[in-house]
Amino acid sequence: MENGPVPVRIFDTTLRDGEQSPGATLNLHEKLEIARQLELLGVDIIEAGFPIASPGDFEAVRRIAREIGPLGKDRPNGPPVIAGLARANKEDIDACWEAVREAPRPRIHVFLATSDIHLQYKLRMTREECLARIREMVAYARRFCEDVEFSPEDAGRTDRDFLMQALTVAVEAGATTLNIPDTVGYTTPEEFGSLFAEIRRRVPGVERVILSAHCHNDLGLATANTLAAIRNGARQVEVTVNGIGERAGNTALEEVVMALHTRRDLFGVRTYIDTTQIYRTSRLVSALTGIPVQPNKAIVGANAFAHEAGIHQDGMLKNPLTYEIMRPETVGVPESRLVLGKHSGRHAFRVRLEQMGYHLSPEAFEEAFRRFKALCDRKKYVTDFDLEALMADFTQSSGQTWRLDTLQVMCGTPAIATATVRLIGPDGEVRLGTGTGNGPVDAAYRAIETALGVQARLLEFNVHAVTPGRDAMGRVFVQAEDPQSGELAGGFGADTDIVVAAAKAYLNALLRLARAPQGARVELSVPVP
Numbered sequence: 001m002e003n004g005p006v007p008v009r010i011f012d013t014t015l016r017d018g019e020q021s022p023g024a025t026l027n028l029h030e031k032l033e034i035a036r037q038l039e040l041l042g043v044d045i046i047e048a049g050f051p052i053a054s055p056g057d058f059e060a061v062r063r064i065a066r067e068i069g070p071l072g073k074d075r076p077n078g079p080p081v082i083a084g085l086a087r088a089n090k091e092d093i094d095a096c097w098e099a100v101r102e103a104p105r106p107r108i109h110v111f112l113a114t115s116d117i118h119l120q121y122k123l124r125m126t127r128e129e130c131l132a133r134i135r136e137m138v139a140y141a142r143r144f145c146e147d148v149e150f151s152p153e154d155a156g157r158t159d160r161d162f163l164m165q166a167l168t169v170a171v172e173a174g175a176t177t178l179n180i181p182d183t184v185g186y187t188t189p190e191e192f193g194s195l196f197a198e199i200r201r202r203v204p205g206v207e208r209v210i211l212s213a214h215c216h217n218d219l220g221l222a223t224a225n226t227l228a229a230i231r232n233g234a235r236q237v238e239v240t241v242n243g244i245g246e247r248a249g250n251t252a253l254e255e256v257v258m259a260l261h262t263r264r265d266l267f268g269v270r271t272y273i274d275t276t277q278i279y280r281t282s283r284l285v286s287a288l289t290g291i292p293v294q295p296n297k298a299i300v301g302a303n304a305f306a307h308e309a310g311i312h313q314d315g316m317l318k319n320p321l322t323y324e325i326m327r328p329e330t331v332g333v334p335e336s337r338l339v340l341g342k343h344s345g346r347h348a349f350r351v352r353l354e355q356m357g358y359h360l361s362p363e364a365f366e367e368a369f370r371r372f373k374a375l376c377d378r379k380k381y382v383t384d385f386d387l388e389a390l391m392a393d394f395t396q397s398s399g400q401t402w403r404l405d406t407l408q409v410m411c412g413t414p415a416i417a418t419a420t421v422r423l424i425g426p427d428g429e430v431r432l433g434t435g436t437g438n439g440p441v442d443a444a445y446r447a448i449e450t451a452l453g454v455q456a457r458l459l460e461f462n463v464h465a466v467t468p469g470r471d472a473m474g475r476v477f478v479q480a481e482d483p484q485s486g487e488l489a490g491g492f493g494a495d496t497d498i499v500v501a502a503a504k505a506y507l508n509a510l511l512r513l514a515r516a517p518q519g520a521r522v523e524l525s526v527p528v529p
Helices: 028-041 055-067 090-100 116-123 127-144 160-173 189-202 222-231 253-262 275-289 310-318 346-355 362-378 384-397 440-452 498-515
Strands: 009-012 045-049 081-087 106-113 148-153 177-182 210-215 236-239 403-410 417-424 430-437 457-465 474-481 488-495
Touching: 009 210, 009 253, 028 045, 028 055, 028 275, 045 055, 045 090, 055 081, 055 090, 081 090, 090 106, 090 127, 106 116, 106 127, 106 177, 116 127, 127 148, 127 160, 148 160, 160 177, 160 189, 177 189, 177 222, 177 236, 189 210, 189 222, 210 222, 222 236, 222 253, 236 253, 253 275, 275 384, 275 488, 346 362, 346 384, 362 384, 384 488, 403 440, 403 498, 417 440, 430 440, 440 498, 457 498, 474 498, 488 498
Parallel strands: 009 045, 009 236, 045 081, 081 106, 106 148, 148 177, 177 210, 210 236
Antiparallel strands: 403 417, 417 430, 457 474, 474 488
16 A cells, blocks of 8 residues: 555546647647657546547547557556547447557546536436436446546536436446536536535445546636545546646646645645656647647746746745745756857757757757757857747647748838748658738738648737847747638747748648648648749
């Protein structure tokens, strides 16, 4: 038996619920990369996807089960459990089992709505039919897998007496984890905590299963509700990196983990998370999904460990504990800033990257070093934040079918903005495109569309300076929509020239639309001369 505080299992659903954020579609390579980082982070369970949703999602779950599932055997909590989601029907469960079966520790996660509004309007099902379906499908899943999780969707709005019946049936049918989802972010911490206390009192056999919490952030209460559940007996929490997810998102992994870490005196539990990997994981997920992290985001935001007010600065100089309840290095944010410049060599660059959590192959390192040197020619000093932006741009562009080679823009008053782009694709194929528009960015985007032979609707455009100063790198996040299919995709780009950064971001978004699992309707065609 383990000594010390009781562990709380971290169930990460970034690759399933998190990917449901508009524009956050990930390809197979990107999902595998995030899954590897989640294993390094030390999560207990990786919900790799919804296998029945599409052939691409099935293959991603299968590859994660096969390649990531065996990793981490020497960790205190062992290799990660690889879970797949399934509706309460045999077709979904069959697909889920086929996808996760190669993992050393597979899990089938079955869900069925239990609130009256979902039963009446979505499922067209009576309460009696709902209970019968739970019993049948949980038992069916147990025929394949010893680890079966059951979730009563919209539990937060389910009649409590009926919810207790549904959970009792699930336990009797063989569920090993009972997850309580506040699917629409409706409950308050007092309500959600009392719900877990009531489940522990009223559900027979509950002592044989793990209670789990899955909260959404529609009222901004996801983390508070999750912590309330832990204080009332939840020993698994379902979270996403950066809190991404449908609508207002899910409970943020980093917030729950660091709350438990910082306030051990209050909660008396622990996790197996390597907190020094939190910042690195956050940046990777942000870069690959194209969803920026707001500057004032708890734990991982750019301002989380920044101090500007004179009183705060004075206190920090005397003792950092005056204004910081956790040290930045605890979550992987470098405390000191190693200044790199054009005179730095490969060794110094490699050491700094490794200190920041980046371990590259020889080929990838040479390409990253080339980009670093190009940045140094345009920027006197390169800070850690510059390196984070450079590596995020490098990570997203790796494996792309097309890359931006050159961009030339002419603009001014009263001239019409004109742009010319040169793209290099597979096997060295070159495409040129020109465009005019209402400003340099619009012209560059039209030129890229001409070169690729595609069009998209720009929905969001965000540009941020990575560091202060006139030579700061610009980070651009965009969201684009396929006008025919309605598919959404995000893109990220970084450069000291914000027009170039904007062009990279838009190119990334277009390429994502072209390869989106449900949006392959965008076809790259050779433009007519």
